[in-house]
Amino acid sequence: MTSRIAPEEFKAALAAVCTPVTVVTTACDGRPHGTTVSSFCSLSLDPPMVLVSLDKSSELLGLICQSRCYGVNVLARHQSAIAQTCARKGLDKFTGIGHEIVAGIPRISGASVWLQCRLAELVDGGDHVIVTGVVERAIREPAEPLMYHDRAFRALAALPA
Numbered sequence: 001m002t003s004r005i006a007p008e009e010f011k012a013a014l015a016a017v018c019t020p021v022t023v024v025t026t027a028c029d030g031r032p033h034g035t036t037v038s039s040f041c042s043l044s045l046d047p048p049m050v051l052v053s054l055d056k057s058s059e060l061l062g063l064i065c066q067s068r069c070y071g072v073n074v075l076a077r078h079q080s081a082i083a084q085t086c087a088r089k090g091l092d093k094f095t096g097i098g099h100e101i102v103a104g105i106p107r108i109s110g111a112s113v114w115l116q117c118r119l120a121e122l123v124d125g126g127d128h129v130i131v132t133g134v135v136e137r138a139i140r141e142p143a144e145p146l147m148y149h150d151r152a153f154r155a156l157a158a159l160p161a
Helices: 008-016 059-067 081-085
Strands: 022-028 031-037 039-043 048-053 069-074 099-102 105-108 114-124 128-140 144-147 152-155
Touching: 022 048, 022 059, 022 081, 022 105, 031 048, 031 059, 031 081, 031 105, 048 059, 048 069, 048 114, 059 069, 059 114, 059 128, 069 105, 069 128, 105 114
Parallel strands: none
Antiparallel strands: 022 031, 022 069, 039 048, 048 128, 069 114, 099 105, 114 128, 144 152
């Protein structure tokens, strides 16, 4: 399958799409692991499912395949530093990041939403893998989500009535 769109044109177009900033997490040998992900959305209501997209070379993808579970932490508007930290390569991303292990999955303190997911299926998606999961637990906190738009972190603002 080929496309005629230039990568720069594709990236510029998608930069105009507002996305929630999420950190997908799992644990291995009691140690938390995670990465910042912009490709996240709901998939199904019955059963409750979500999907995330991970680079095929992602270390986290291999760990999720081993653990068969993962968490989706939708970061709150004040957590852009966590998003930047978790976007980097390396294993010690959680040093200095408040979190707890819930059902074997890292939950980042203060995130606006946390979803506990059981791996359902992996689907090829070009240079990424689409990871679908059944949501087994959902926790919502009273915090506005962090958004990403036009290559910058943003916060939601309500429109006047």
